[in-house]
Amino acid sequence: MATIYEVSKLAGVSLATVSRVINNNAPVREATRVKVLDAMDKLGYHPNSIAQSLASSRSNSIGIVVSELNGPFFGTLLSDIETAFRRAGKHVIIAAGHSDERLEKESIAFLKSRNCDALILHVEAVSDDYLRQLNESGTPFVILNRFVDSLSDRCVTLNNQHGGYLATQHLLRNGHRKIGYISGPMWKNDAEQRYLGxxxxxxxxxxxxxxxxxxxxxxxxxxxxxxxxxxxHADAEITAIVCANDEMAAGAVTTAREQGLTLPDDLSIVGFDNVNFSHYMYPKLTTIDYPIGGMGVMAARWVLKHIYQQKLDNIQTVFEPRVIERDSVHSI
Amino acid sequence: MATIYEVSKLAGVSLATVSRVINNNAPVREATRVKVLDAMDKLGYHPNSIAQSLASSRSNSIGIVVSELNGPFFGTLLSDIETAFRRAGKHVIIAAGHSDERLEKESIAFLKSRNCDALILHVEAVSDDYLRQLNESGTPFVILNRFVDSLSDRCVTLNNQHGGYLATQHLLRNGHRKIGYISGPMWKNDAEQRYLGxxxxxxxxxxxxxxxxxxxxxxxxxxxxxxxxxxxHADAEITAIVCANDEMAAGAVTTAREQGLTLPDDLSIVGFDNVNFSHYMYPKLTTIDYPIGGMGVMAARWVLKHIYQQKLDNIQTVFEPRVIERDSVHSI
DNA sequence: TAGTATTATGTAAGCGCTTTCATGTATAGC
DNA sequence: GCTATACATGAAAGCGCTTACATAATACTA
Known part of the structure; x- marks a missing residue:
């Protein structure tokens, strides 16, 4: 692998000049630039990103921790984040936190030891205090789907409460009055908020x-x-159920049918997240759209702007859910 | 951030000794080791992985290129690979190739420029020749779901043909004789093999x-x-269809129902991949299991063994599919 | 106990870049 | 034509580690 030294030799300039044309961060005469570019070409030179990182104390890598790598929800998130960063020549290192406090902390430590320039965190189990403390420790980060006091400018959140509100409102408007609610674990903030809605x-x-x-x-x-x-079992007169996410909705649909109910006639169901399999379901699931991809991109933009000094405007931190009407709600 | 230098100062030993206890790759007297460990502890020292990489020309990172980051198939793959590597203190850098030749090459170039110690490639659009050429270029890699002559020891594949065979055989055994086949793009090797089966x-x-x-x-x-x-439309007497993957099966199910058919009575369907939403479908999809997670782990083991010298046995390179019987096939 | 083999530690030269500072060269203003 | 100013380049000191190689300490042999 050719090094910058050989390039400088071939081009007849100094290391510094080559570095300047690589980084395009200082004036270089056009003729010189061409000479250098030619030399790089001739040698098939590619900068060694590790050496660049060491010298500049910038790794050009962003650490992401999500709960799971599989699952439709995080797939979309990661996909959009990766695209946004790669376009900027950065790369992402991904770690799974599995909604477990120890694993989440471990993931964060791992990513920090990898010299990430910034982190994007979708963590559920660590405390707000831990995050505030992490904030002191140097590595900048943005938080997804969670609002932490005093870190509000780094939080990209969904208005979960409004989402929960919309789901139930939709049922109410369709005439339902006996509405069951299947929640996520209440210690999770989003689960709580949705229920409040x-x-x-x-x-x-x-x-x-x-x-x-x-x-x-x-x-x-x-x-x-x-x-x-x-x-x-508790109340046979229920006519509708809102499920706090689509996966539970899938389980609910299957089971309801196994109990002999016809959907949506006997029981209406609305989900939450609008995950990609929700319209493979039968009946196609009416659900609340969670614009997770857009939120990921926004987190990426925050990093690009604040860490890499790209001049980007309009960092949106609160996203609004909306109902996606499909076939799983029956009007009565 | 404390450096190795400060640790050596505090412990009263040389840089080299500290390095030795970090890497545990040369004898160090127990008393010395303890001194060093204490010093590291006191300073909250963590090795700078970038500097380690530069000095050792080992980045401890593995590049992965998959077609898409989202989608149930790749989610499982990535999840299992990440787990395997993280356990070994390595990290993965992920890039999406989008089944496009240019993007796949770009992804590989990107990963190489990131000094990955090895690559795991799930690529579809680049040619065998390109891969053979890549093999000369230095960065070692293993190929997923594709068999390339002369690189056979680095290929972890599914017996796709047998999978296609099993799918159809299952239908045949259930009495079907008029069987439609919805294939993937025939230029993709796995699509072709499944059809051959x-x-x-x-x-x-x-x-x-x-x-x-x-x-x-x-x-x-x-x-x-x-x-x-x-x-x-072409043949109204079809009683069953095999779809070369589950996503197409999902589309098929929906459409068949929209055309007024009752499933599986009027039409049996079998998918391929056993992606996680396949049992959220109605009827639950009978499909061919693709042990993608296990294959990913095997690819990881190959890397661990050949690149990082871990002594691992039993690198399995060919995996066998099997049919997962659920509810979408009707016996006649 | 001298002599040799082992083990433990230190010295210093990189790894391939970036970046500060100094120097040199054109351009402009008068 | 001469100084002031901007622009272009080079020299060299790191970034924080690893790793020969050299040396010192210890153990083993006869």
């Missing part, structure tokens, strides 16, 4: 919430499976 | 293949949608 919609229609209509699931298929079973 | 099964039952029963799709939902439409 649900309650707000109920309240607006003067409907009182009953604990028999609530089931705390796990954000996975199984939660939906157990959830419908429990809900239907 | 299909033909073989047909031949075994003495059934002649008809072009009216074949549709070349795109491996995406749309391919399935158009595929059923075309097939049903």
């Amino acid at each position: 649900h309650l707000r919609a109920l309240a607006e229609y003067g409907i009182e919430s009953k604990s028999s209509l609530f089931y705390e699931g796990d954000f996975h298929e199984l939660g939906g499976v157990k959830g419908v079973a429990a809900l239907l | 299909h033909l073989r099964a047909l031949a075994e039952y003495g059934i002649e293949s008809k072009s009216s029963l074949f549709y070349e799709g795109d491996f995406h939902e749309l391919g399935g949608v158009k595929g059923v439409a075309a097939l049903l």
